[in-house]
Amino acid sequence: MTSNTFKNIRNFIMLALAQVLVFSQIHLFGYATAYIYLIFLIKLPRHTSINSMLLWGFTFGIVVDIFGNTPGINAAAATAMCFARKPILAMFTHKGLPDDFIPNANNLKWGSYLIYSGLCILIFYCILFILELFTVGNIIPLLICIGSSTLFTMLFVIVTEGFSHNKAKA
Amino acid sequence: MQSILNFLVKHNHWFLFIILEGISFVLLFSFNSYHGATMFTSANSVAGNIYSFVSDIGGYFNLKDENEALLEHNRELICQANAMREELRQYKDSALLANSSYTMQPSKEGFYFNTAKVINNSINRVNNFVTINKGKNDNIGQDMGVFNEKGVIGTVYQASDNFALVMPLLNSKMQLSCRIKDDNNFCSLKWNGDDILHAYIDDLPRHGEFKKGDVVVTSGFSSTFPTGIPVGEIVEFTESSTSNFNSAKVRLFVDFSTIDNVFVVGNDGKEEQKALEESITEEQ
Structure with missing residues (x-):
């Protein structure tokens, strides 16, 4: 338990630095920004209590917000995503799984894992961009931002999963 | 129960x-209303120091361009200084000739300049912000003007001890008081949120004559900037048939994606001017 917490904190710091220093600076075609810290939240063990999920999401969000000068926006979106994660994960949990597991492409199968993470990320981006762009009130750029950013982040989900998938086989 | x-x-x-x-x-x-809340922005000391460390590393890569720009700016300053010296000499001569009974008072406006370096910058949002590496300890405070050798960048939005958050022209909440060079009508410049090269003026007086290529400069009314700092040039001019104002599209001189070294301008007389203007508002 303790070593797990330490591992989580170490991953948290590394992911947060990578996020704010590298990934937050990339705006693909002016629309898509990948928030790779979501991968951390998606891959928390199934039985992580909702309360600690919420706190992880909120803390991650607020750190990214502070560095990006967008107070509250990431925090609100990530907290909401963490709140919605449990019911979404329950949809894809089948009987062959151990009681407590970390969601990945091995135990959920690729299809289910991608839909599960895609749904979580879509919820996150919907809230994020609605909060960020609602003053402008233009629906087309909003949809482009949500769609392209979701796809861009999914790319990183697939890449990380591909790496750990191969490692598990070898 | x-x-x-x-x-x-x-x-x-x-x-x-x-x-x-x-x-x-x-x-x-x-965040939009409470100006003291630097803790939750990249102007806080932890975020500021991390950004400033990373920016130190990145700063070496464009030293060459920066140097050229600085040289160019120096050259312009020398030219200006010469021109002013010349002008001053002429005024002195004419003053001697007129032998008037009063002596000219030096201007009360005390602008002072400070240099700073950009350590974080965004251009892809609707409300962009720029973080610079100087703060209250370097006499930088709220509402001071920020510009570089090309033109106006924005105004200081919040300042912590060692860092400050600048609201650039590329922020939908920013409004800059400016005027067309060689004309005294003032107007205000706003950004519409998508194109980082252009901003808009939609309150040009109808009776004024403006055309493509006219240069837009700061008005100096807000006491944030001295008058005459370049902002951009008019690239499109639309005459309105219904309202009292014409509008214009302005190409900004500053390339916001490459800003690095900036000047921050403070004003000694600002508090006085502000207090005076506020006292009038209160009486009304």
């Missing part, structure tokens, strides 16, 4: 969820 308590305990995650979302929204909405 017991069942209510049970209900509360069972659904405690709902309360945590609502509390956390509540905090997020308070931050989101208070």
Whole structure:
């Protein structure tokens, strides 16, 4: 338990630095920004209590917000995503799984894992961009931002999963 | 009673969820109005120091361009100084000739300049911000003007001890008081949120004659900037048939994607001017 917490904190710091220093600076075609810290939240063990999920999401969000000068926006979106994660994960949990597991492409199968993470990320981006762009009130750029950013982040989900998938086989 | 308590305990995650979302929204909405809240922006000391470290590393890569720009700016300053010296000499001569009974008072406006370096910058949002590496300890405070050798960048939005957050022209909340060079009608410049090269003026007086290529400069009325700092040039001019104002599209001189070294301008007389203007508002 303790070593797990330490591992989580170490991953948290590394992911947060990578996020704010590298990934937050990339705006693909002016629309898509990948928030790779979501991968951390998606891959928390199934039985992580909702309360600690919420706190992880909120803390991650607020750190990214502070560095990006967008107070509250990431925090609100990530907290909401963490709140919605449990019911979404329950949809894809089948009987062959151990009681407590970390969601990945091995135990959920690729299809289910991608839909599960895609749904979580879509919820996150919907809230994020609605909060960020609602003053402008233009629906087309909003949809482009949500769609392209979701796809861009999914790319990183697939890449990380591909790496750990191969490692598990070898 | 017991069942209510049970209900509360069972659904405690709902309360945590609502509390956390509540905090997020308070931050989101208070950021726009409460100017003291530097703690939750990249002007706080931890974020500022990390950004400044990374920017130190990145700074070496464009030293060459920066140097050329500085040389160019130096050259212009020398030219200006020469021109002013010449002008001063002429005025002195004419003053001697006129032998007037009063002596000219030096201007009360005390602008002072400070240099700073950009350590974080965004251009892809609707409300962009720039973080610079000087703050209150270097006499930088709220509402001071920020510009570089090409033109106006923005105004200081919040300042912590060692860092400051600048609201650039590329922020939908920014409004800059300016005028067309060689003309005294003032107008205000706003950005519409998508194109980082252009901003808009939509309150040009109808009676003025403006055309493509006219240069837009700061008005100097707001006491944030001295008058005459370049902002951009008019690239499109639209005459309105219905309202009293014409509008213009302005190409900004500053390339916001490459800003690095900037000047911050403070004004000694600003407090006095502000206090005077506010006292009038209060009386009304």
